[in-house]
Structures are given as C-alpha cells and as structure tokens.
Amino acid sequence: MFTRHDTLKPGYDVVIIGAGGHGLAAAYYLARDHGIQNVAVLDKGYLGGGNTGRNTTIIRSNYLTPEGVKFYDESVRLWQDLAEDFDLNLFYSTRGHFTLAHTDSAMRTMRWRAEVNKHFGVRSEAVDAAFVKRAIPSIDLSCGGHAPILGALFHAPGAIARHDAVAWGYGRGADRRGVEIHQQTEVTGIRVQAGRVAGVETTRGFIGTSRVLCAVAGFTPRILDMVGLSTPIYVHPLQAMVSEPIKAWLDPIVVSGSLHVYVSQTARGELVMGASLDPYELHSTRSTLDFAENLSAHMLDMFPFLCEVKVNRQWAGLADMTPDFAPIMGVTPVDGFYIDAGWGTWGFKATPVCGKTMSHTLATGRNHELIEGFTIDRFARYQLTGEKGAASVGH
Amino acid sequence: MKLLVCPLNGPRPVTEFAYGGEVRVSPDPDACSDAEWGNYVFNRSGSPGQKYEWWCHAASGFWFIALRDTTTDLVIATYPAEFVQTGFSRVRPQ
C-alpha cells in the first residue's frame, strides 16, 4: 500500500512527527493542495498505531462554542467525499447521535447546545424521552431506576467510520504524491538555532528542515520539552472495549455523560464502548478491570438485555488533555515549529479539518482562520475556549 | 486491582482515592507578572517521570503526597501532607 524508503534524505521541506491520522492528513493536503511534496512523516511505531487506531470513531459537530461548532462542522463536511477521494471504503456511516440527559441541568445544556448548533446551521435538537425510546426501542428509560432519562440532544449527522482506513487513505494519498512515510523512526531531539527550527534528530540520524509539525497526541509533552515550550497538556489513559458481534439492534450512537458511557454498533455487529478518562496521569496503555466492570454496569443500566453478551477486547490510548477541552494548534513561539495537539479524547472526527488547516498554516506560516480560537497563546491571555460541556465523555 | 498504600489507612484499591495532581508551589501572586501567574495556573509538566503528587483517600478525606513514577505507575514513597512545608523544597525539581 505504501512505498518503502530504506534511507532518509538529508533534508525535507517539512518534517511531520507522528503518522497518525492528523500527521498523515496534513501531509496529504500539503502535497495535494499546496504543492509541497518534499515531506517526511516519521513514526516511532507503525502508521495508525497511536490513538487513530485505538479510538471509538465517533464523528459529530454538536459542540458548544462558536469556534468549536464551526471547526467540527467543516470536518464533518470534509468527511463526506473522502472515500471517493481515497478510492478506499471508509465505512462512513451516518447514524444519528444521542447525548442523553438524566437531569434538568443536563437538559438545559442540551437546549443551549441545540441553539448554538442551529445558529451555525448544524442539525441538533433537544428531544424528549419518548423520541429516544422510538429511536432505541430496547433502552430502559428508567436506567434501572438510578438515572431516569429525561430527554436528549439529538444530532442527526452523527456518524462512525473505520479508523484504520482513514490513516491508510491519507497515507496512501500522500505517498502517491511523493510524501515519504518512515515508520520505526523515532524523533529524539529537535535542533533549534537562534529561535528557528534547523532539523530533527532521529533514531536513524539527523534530518535538516526548517518546518516541523508535531502531531503526536499523548507524546506531545515529550516533544515540547525538546523545544522548551510549556503547555497545559496533561496525559491520562483513555480506555475502550468491544463486545462479541451480535445481530444489529442499535442504529444510533448513544452517549450518557451521567452514566459515563458511550456506545455504537459497528457494521460487523460489535458494540464499541467507551467511558470517561482514567482518573490519573499515566503514560502506559495498560487496561484495568475497574474500567470493564464500571462500564459494563452502566451499559446494563441502559440495556439490561445485554447481560449475557461477552466483552471481546479492551485497550487504551494516551489522551493529551487540555483544561478547556479545546485543542492547541498552529504556530508557536519557536519559528518553524508547528503544533497540532491537545486532541485528548475527541480528535478523530477532526482529522480531515486538522489536515486542511495545518497544511495551510505550514504552507503560509500563518494560522488558518478556523484555528484562531485554538492557539497556544490563549492561556497566557487567559482566554480559554470552553468546550468541556460538550467534549467530555461524548468524544 | 491496583493497590495504593495510604499512610493512614494502609493498602487500599486505587478506586478509593482521588488524584489531586502534581504538588506545585505557587509564585507570590502580588509580586509575579501576569505571565508568571498564567504559567502557574495553566501549564503543567506533562512528560512522564517521577512526580510528587497529591492524593486523597476519599473514604477518610485524608490527603497525602505520593512520589510516583508516571510511566510504570509504581509508588516509590508516600509522605504526610506536612511534607510540603517540611521536606518538599529540598527535593522539588526546580
């Protein structure tokens, strides 16, 4: 699927650290839209082996801030013809997305989100419990009596897609346009001279370049240490699990913040399930029994009939979190060093728009207008982009 | 199940604890610049390492400090909360 390059060139116009969806998408649009083909994408592991290959693939744009809604909506738009662009089936499947409300205050947030969304032309509605029941007949609206469902935010464009194919599609598209993808190549240092990027040190030698994009998700703080930048990013594991395949019964994507659950059913019939972030910092992708137990208990609150269904696999990724649940993107105080990080638990859906906006930013040296709310200097200005209400648990 | 040894309550499952983040020393709010204060409020040392952290045993409300390796998840030592005044300035990474 990809060309193998046995040697690294002494230099490239752009070096991208991280062959996840974000890094590969940036490489793809750099080559396709900006005519910059002399690009190397480096990964210390294998292509798509980071959070891109570990995520639960929920795609939606029903966020809370104007910055967020506009940005994610553009991403949802870009997703639509991607499979054709790549000539690869992404299994992009529009399902509709329910964020359940179990309390009056949650209902109020849903109405708020629906209004912000509609204002920007995004299809979202606050709906009542009967509407939820019609769309998901097997749900126990009382949730075992613990947390009765009062209603939900319904977001019709909510979708899922095949995550590996996204990385492969962007990777192949970039590869065909001359971008070099080097797996098993870890960046170990970044050379900065007089405040400008001069190149990167790797486990396979030094590469000269004046532009570096850092798209390494949970490894971001380690790369930032190499250039002496501080950010609020903190890393906690995020776990997920998948059931054995069962006959199709769940069409929409269902999210409950109160019960810390989200679930969708894949084309193969597996239930893909996730919950909230692990409670403390850890740079390890181990799985825990606590997670599987709690998530199963909450799944059974909503869907008691699943009690005989087995969990097949469980795994984790390293989520790069920010205090306002918005990403950190664009130019940095180090000339030639660009960042696309802080994507935490919700960055898969943004893969296309991140590629688009970061390639523009790399090509022009100026932040794309869609990412102006996400710049690294917003913290020093005390101007956060508060997406917590819409980004936590929901992904 | 992962166990954490609480200095007051002994070994307990980690689910009985709340994580309070890295132990950090605030700059003098009256003397420091806005940028220094912003750095303190928002920025974190996100890379893995051995870190002094606040932990609370939720069942007893007992706060203490643990020195933990954030790659291996091994707790190297625990200290009573007073350690912030008594010993932390000696071991604190600058």
Added chain:
Amino acid sequence: MTHDLVLQVLDKRGCCGFKGPRAVEWLRDQGLLLPTQPNSWAISGKNLEEVIVARLGASEFFIEGMVGTEILERVASNTVKPSGVYPVLREDCAFVISGTNVDEVLAQVCSFNFADLALAANPVIMTLVMDVAVLIVPQESSVGCRYRVWCDPTFARYILDGLEPIVIEYGGVHRETYYE
C-alpha cells in the same frame, strides 16, 4: 443456609466529631477513654451510657452513643471549646449488619477485605461502599462478627436499598429500625 444475617438501621443514636491539636487532651478531660492508635476504637461507659470513640487519625475523633447519654450530651453541647479543639459536624446515619455471611455481602459492594481483619486490635475501617464513604466498626458478638456502619445520612437510603437485595440473596433479612 443460616438465617442470622441481619441488616438493621439504628435509631436514637447521636454522634459528634472533634479534631485539633488539643482534642486528645480535652476529650480525656471529659472522661472519655480514647483509643491510642489511629483507626481503632474504644468504649467508655456501661450499658445505656456506653459510648464508642473511634480515632480517625492522629487528632480526629468520632463519638457515638444513645441520644441522652450524659457524656455525649456534654461533649456535643454548644459550649465554647478550648482553642485547639474543633468540633466536626456529624449527622451520620447508623446501621448494623451482622451474621454468618456478612463478609460475603460486603465483598459485593466494597473492595476492602473484611475477612482478613484482626478484630482483637479494635480496628476502625474507612472505606467506600457502593462509592459512598463509610466508617465501620467491627465488633465480635455471639452471632459472629457484627459491623456497625455510619455514613452521611443523605446516602443512607441508597446504601440500604443497595444492600437489601444482597442480604436477602444470602438468606438474611432487612429488619425494621430498632433502638440499641
């Protein structure tokens, strides 16, 4: 199957808490017998005047007895306490769970291994039961181990509703409130 497993709310119990650098001294002056080790308990007084003192740390105490007990009323009264003695508001709900399978019941709702306890040391356990903080004092009795449990009263209904079906599954009963 044995049928001695019982879950029961205790009524007419009063409690209060104290902490601070001079709490030990002051409580002793009031005539209370204090446990010397953190996380252990001791009993002062006899019969209806019996009061349990649980030591929750170096200088924090929880005191419980029948409403009207002379010593409890005296320490809990609103009189000004000496400096270094700070009252802690406690309005805990008290209940008892006892009988043969009690450790199995608790194992369903809690991660602390009660089967492993050394009762002779009069231990006090602060742990989570169904995610709610509880204070537990195990006591040996004629029917085996008897656990006295205290929790925030706003969570009492939740805990009792959660424990009841498990107690019944193990052949026990949830008895009406009683006065001890």
